[in-house]
Amino acid sequence: MQHRLEQELYQLIQSNADIFEFIEHSSLDGMWYWDLEMPEHEWMSPKFWQTLGYDPSEKQHLASEWQHIINQKDLQVAFENFTKHCEDPNHPYDQVVRYTHAKGHTVWVRCRGIAIRNDDGQAVRMLGAHTDITELKHTEEKLLETIKSRELFFARMSHEIRTPLHGIIGLTDILKEKNKDTELSLTLETISACGDQLLTLLNDLLTLSKLNDDKLSVSVEPVPVNEIINYVANLYQARAHAKGLEFKVSGPKRIEQLAIQTDKIRMTQIISNLVNNAIKFTSSGFVELKVVTQEQNVLISVIDSGRGIDDVDGVFKPYQQENQNREDEAGTGLGLEIVNRLCGELGHGLDVQSEAGVGTSVAISCPLILRAQRIDSGDSDQEESQTEKQMQFGKVLVVDDNEINREIANSMLQGHCSHIDLAADGQEALAFSILNKDYDVILMDLNMPVKDGYRASTEILSLTNLKKEPTIIAVSADAFDETIEACKQVGMHQHLKKPFTKRHLFKAIEQAQSVES
Structure with a gap:
């Protein structure tokens, strides 16, 4: 019925x-x-x-x-x-x-x-x-599991590559400082440049993974233009000269007064990719890094005298390259794809002008936010180097389960500390802290046996008989945002990702101590 x-x-x-x-x-x-x-x-x-x-x-x-x-x-x-x-x-x-x-x-x-x-x-x-929609949900769950597995793979890959790369870059940095031989200096510069290139490639892969998963975070703030320009110029100048290219940097007379609204890390990545590509695809002539002001914007351009680009739109597609069969121009094809997408994330303009046989100009347009007063962006490289020599950090504890990493930090800190102790895991770090009670700085690796850096930091900071609270800096090959946030949650004062140079280390300690004070 x-x-x-x-x-x-x-x-x-x-x-x-x-x-x-x-x-x-x-x-x-x-x-x-x-x-x-x-x-x-x-x-x-x-x-x-x-x-x-x-x-x-x-x-x-x-x-x-x-x-x-x-x-x-x-x-x-x-x-x-x-x-x-x-x-x-x-x-x-x-x-x-x-x-x-x-x-x-x-x-x-x-x-x-x-x-x-x-x-x-x-x-x-x-x-x-x-x-x-049960079947659809199961498919979605499997997809999420695949994404998580991929994220875990990238995290492990990053850690496994950064750890030996830290040994290469860190030890090379130490040798460069101690070496007085001109011929050996050129070799060390080449090793250093190769290490930097490998690090750039690794960062590009991780950035692309985050972009594809919509997990890339950007932090937009005022950034002095000369900080980015000087960093990229120092990174690629030797490589351009090794290829027989003139490397030019041009800009306003008082460039130190210019600041842009951007994410410093991502903007540096953008300009680095552009300069890297320009050097790669230019066989003779020059590569220029140029800064000009235009009304309320700053244009940062990378100009080269290379062979030019026939298909401008095509080079911004992932894994695409012109003349892919040419072995002398091998690469991943990720650089300009990342540039394009990062500019979109940051809201920066991107303009490409190219003529076959003449060269290419790629310009990034960023909002100009300050030009009336000098921004404290640090001193020149020479002044910075002089300041580094005068830095003193007191009593320091270096914690890392990798012996090479401990020795790198120890060598970098020599002459800048009243005392240095080395610990192989978090449990040893806790024992040292209970015994000595007065460390000024602790460099803490995160992934260690016996006791990891998170637990060790929590227990050290909870000790009631310390003469002073140490500045704890997380030192890790894991550079993901989640890791940095986890370090903050347990009370660490700064995060320094491997690989790093002496300058990076000193800057991290200085910043952490200035925030504390």
Whole structure:
């Protein structure tokens, strides 16, 4: 015998074009029709019950029947949406809910509905459709698992590459400082440049991964232009000269007065990629890093005398390169794709001008936020180097399970500390702290056996008999945002990612101590 609500629904479908359209456009795995004037009565189509593994003939078409097998949190959400839809027809009744199948497993269902109203606009009936999306949910879960596995892979890859790279860059930096032989200096500069190139490639891969997963975070703030220009110039000048290219840097006379609104790390990555590409694709002539002001913007351009680009749009696609078969111009094809997407994230303008056989100019446009007064962006390299020689950090504890890393930090700190202790894990670091009680600085690796850097830092900072609270700097090959935030949560004062040079180390200590004071 046909239920009265089922009979009423058939008549309604035949007489109401809107209801027919609703049903026509719904992908159905069951329908329901609810009497809001007698809310205990709700007709559910046989297919709905079959989807959940129940015998429809055993059901009495009571609202309580489905309310007992729906996830209770989802039921609350459904009722909230139901109330809002009854009050406002423009508020959609559409949500995903979980039901318990007769065999005990979860069935994911998209539940949509539309209120049938009387002449006064009051909701008197509710017509709805169910769509089983369980398979879609399982696919989504597998995709999320794949993404998590990929993130874990990139994190491990980053750590495993950064650790030996720190040995190469760190030891080279130490040798460069101690070496007096001109010929050997050129060799050390080449090793250093190769290490920097490998680090740039690693950073590009990690950035692209974050961009693809929409997990890239940017921190926009005033950044002195000359900080970025000087860093990139120092990084690539030797490489350009080694290829026989003139490397030029040009800009306003008082460039130190210019600042842009940007993310310093990402903007440096953008300019580094552009200069790297310019050197790679220029066989003779020059590469120029140029800064000009233009009304309320600063234009940072990378100009070269290379062979030019035939397909300007194509080079911004991932994994694409012109003349991919040329071995002397091998690469990943990621550089300009990253430049393009980072400019989009930062809201910076990007303009490319190129002529075959003449060269290419790539200009980045950034908001100019300050030019009336000097920004304290640090001294020149020579002044910085002189300041480094005078730095003193007191008593320092270096904590790292890698012996090479301990020796690198120890060598960099020699002559700048009253005393240096070396610990191989967090437990040793805690023991040293209990014994000595007066460290000024602790360089703390994070991933160590016995006791990791997080636990060690927490326990050291909780010691009540310390003569002073040490400045703890996390030193890790893990450079992900989550790691940096975790370091802050346990009370560490700064994060320094491997690989680093002596200058990076001293700057990190100085910044951490200045924030504390």
